[in-house]
Amino acid sequence: MEFLVRTENTLPPDTPDDVREELRARERERAMELRAAGVLRRLWRVPGRGATIGLYEAADPAELHDALVSLPMWKWMDITVEALATHPQEKAP
Amino acid sequence: MEFLVRTENTLPPDTPDDVREELRARERERAMELRAAGVLRRLWRVPGRGATIGLYEAADPAELHDALVSLPMWKWMDITVEALATHPQEKAP
Amino acid sequence: MEFLVRTENTLPPDTPDDVREELRARERERAMELRAAGVLRRLWRVPGRGATIGLYEAADPAELHDALVSLPMWKWMDITVEALATHPQEKAP
Amino acid sequence: MEFLVRTENTLPPDTPDDVREELRARERERAMELRAAGVLRRLWRVPGRGATIGLYEAADPAELHDALVSLPMWKWMDITVEALATHPQEKAP
Amino acid sequence: MEFLVRTENTLPPDTPDDVREELRARERERAMELRAAGVLRRLWRVPGRGATIGLYEAADPAELHDALVSLPMWKWMDITVEALATHPQEKAP
Amino acid sequence: MEFLVRTENTLPPDTPDDVREELRARERERAMELRAAGVLRRLWRVPGRGATIGLYEAADPAELHDALVSLPMWKWMDITVEALATHPQEKAP
Amino acid sequence: MEFLVRTENTLPPDTPDDVREELRARERERAMELRAAGVLRRLWRVPGRGATIGLYEAADPAELHDALVSLPMWKWMDITVEALATHPQEKAP
Amino acid sequence: MEFLVRTENTLPPDTPDDVREELRARERERAMELRAAGVLRRLWRVPGRGATIGLYEAADPAELHDALVSLPMWKWMDITVEALATHPQEKAP
Amino acid sequence: MEFLVRTENTLPPDTPDDVREELRARERERAMELRAAGVLRRLWRVPGRGATIGLYEAADPAELHDALVSLPMWKWMDITVEALATHPQEKAP
Amino acid sequence: MEFLVRTENTLPPDTPDDVREELRARERERAMELRAAGVLRRLWRVPGRGATIGLYEAADPAELHDALVSLPMWKWMDITVEALATHPQEKAP
Structure with missing residues (x-):
């Protein structure tokens, strides 16, 4: 089944840049694994925010x-x- | 999988009593079928309102x-x- | 560009069934045209409601x-x- | 009487893992006691969050x-x- | 046990005055019965609105x-x- | 005149227990004085929260x-x- | 004592103009009486809306x-x- | 001075098309007068809705x-x- | 032109009393200057809160x-x- | 395409003045670059707040x-x- 998932980043603004970057790199790596496993299907950014909308x-x-x-x-x-x-329209021939 | 379902009754207050009663009787009958089918598991009233909380x-x-x-x-x-x-605690021995 | 579109159906509950069905048929027909045109990409139902979430x-x-x-x-x-x-992850090789 | 209880975990994200684990273990232990006492009847997770919905x-x-x-x-x-x-339907034979 | 109960009057403004008054009279009569039965303990008006706050x-x-x-x-x-x-203070000697 | 007063406790969770207890004892003492003075008439707990509803x-x-x-x-x-x-019903003979 | 009072006009848009005008005239007349009695002290319009903010x-x-x-x-x-x-500043000499 | 103005159209969906069109034409005519008078400066549509955002x-x-x-x-x-x-940046040379 | 201004005090509760008092004294002094200049016209407290409503x-x-x-x-x-x-009633003779 | 962008400043109130001023100066400099590039078109302050509304x-x-x-x-x-x-009115001759 599919899920719409919203995330808001709550990392404190004063987080050191290296900690932030290391987290981001690991986050991306794990996200790619979830994509490969078919769990994460699409990902968008909410413009202007540290936020995403994803289809899982x-x-x-x-x-x-x-x-x-x-x-x-x-x-x-x-x-x-x-x-x-699932919407019935999606099954239309 | 389980779902928590809230309903708010929006039937207009001036609905004739017989229409209301006939709807309620049919609603109850269908609800009982959903119980028998294992779809409706529990049902509560939100006190004071024409509203329910159900476990499906x-x-x-x-x-x-x-x-x-x-x-x-x-x-x-x-x-x-x-x-x-499902919460892991529910599977506790 | 992509958009997330939510719709809530506000058709009055006492709309005659034939009017409702005729509207629904025309709605489906037009939606299919929008799909064919690449405007409507995905459509889901919000469970329990006359509501949809669509990707356009x-x-x-x-x-x-x-x-x-x-x-x-x-x-x-x-x-x-x-x-x-668009999220940068989407462009990942 | 029954209650629907929602909890949102507000433990700071930078809580050391051992403190977090020790709290979680004690929490689980106490929750099991409340189950044994018939106070906690069901527990679910709100997917994606450190949050629960419980039936007490x-x-x-x-x-x-x-x-x-x-x-x-x-x-x-x-x-x-x-x-x-309690909903009258629950007493149905 | 005690409950705090808020009511908002949704009677349409164009309800004829005699219907409104007859309803109000019957409402008052029933409320007085609930008082006599110890169910309705206190009743206040939310100033400016057709609304009440009651202690039941x-x-x-x-x-x-x-x-x-x-x-x-x-x-x-x-x-x-x-x-x-009940607040523990209420039991204070 | 009467007031409905809601309080939410915002004391940080990591407040040392002795500080918390000393505050609570002083709070109770002052509340009792307000009761004696006829200012605090009733007090309830909002179940599950560090919160109260009071009638003043x-x-x-x-x-x-x-x-x-x-x-x-x-x-x-x-x-x-x-x-x-004050609701007119309260003055009923 | 003073009160801040907000009103939102809910008169249906299809109310005949003469009914609307007659109501408005009577409303103004009664408002003027409340001003004369010292009950209505100031009145503002919320720009763009059929709404007011009043000091009573x-x-x-x-x-x-x-x-x-x-x-x-x-x-x-x-x-x-x-x-x-009343704010203590208001009593400043 | 400038104002940001949001409008939501509340015209009933069953308004006859000719009434709707006649209103829309008069609305546009008056809006053009307000533009000519320098009152209405910019107008946007909120996508998907009968709603606008305007700069006045x-x-x-x-x-x-x-x-x-x-x-x-x-x-x-x-x-x-x-x-x-007005933001100070707007006055920047 | 007139404005209704609400303020909520967000000063941390653990601010030392002398800092708090010094701020309050300077705040009052500046408020009095704004009164003298005709900018601050009225000020009220929102009962129970560190909050005010002002007419400017x-x-x-x-x-x-x-x-x-x-x-x-x-x-x-x-x-x-x-x-x-400004409400037209305010200009009434 | 155009966007309406709201910002709320969340810089902690105890940020040293020199840090605050340095940030503000750099912010202004970058904003001026975005203006020069045609990205930032208009900017307003939300009165009373560290907040802006911008047209981008x-x-x-x-x-x-x-x-x-x-x-x-x-x-x-x-x-x-x-x-x-874009509103059709904007294209009016």
């Missing part, structure tokens, strides 16, 4: 939760999830 | 959607759904 | 506006739009 | 309050409680 | 719900309920 | 303000006040 | 409520009231 | 109010206004 | 902004401003 | 995002962006 696919909410918690930035993200229902 | 189980959000739409009151209900993730 | 692509907000207004249900929809920024 | 049973709001305050994490949780009314 | 006492939320539904104005009131926990 | 009586909002500011916890409380109007 | 003075919230209910537009106004506390 | 210039809020009320659609618009302060 | 008069929003920034507490205040339109 | 022009949301991130204050700003659709 997982077997159920618990599996999605585990994927999001596995992100190195998780402790510094405010995340909200919406479960999406 | 369905294969995915689309199946839940179909179950809710099948309720005779659906057109007169404002419904919000939260997908629930 | 258009040259700019004015073109998106025209596409949404062309939907037969437009007068009975409360629509909110978010402009999405 | 207590004689009255004061007894529920005491149960929640007894959780080791209480000082780092933002908790909201809704009192639930 | 009932065995549980279901009993409170039945009391509120018994009010003739119930279909034209938007009601919200908060369950109150 | 004071000559006017300025006098109420002075009473609330006199509470030792005042600097660590987020307080909201509603002025209540 | 009354012995208590119940007296203010009676003054507001006496306005011919009352049934078509959504009103919110804030009780104001 | 007027001597004061009362003059702006009169300009907005002069729009034929005014009774069917929910309008909010923000007064803007 | 200034040539335009930029002048008001400068007056508010000149307050020594400005950096520790969350301020919201509403521009008020 | 950029090829798409990603380009706007890059412009906003290039501001030295970016880490200390809470930014929200609205994509604006």
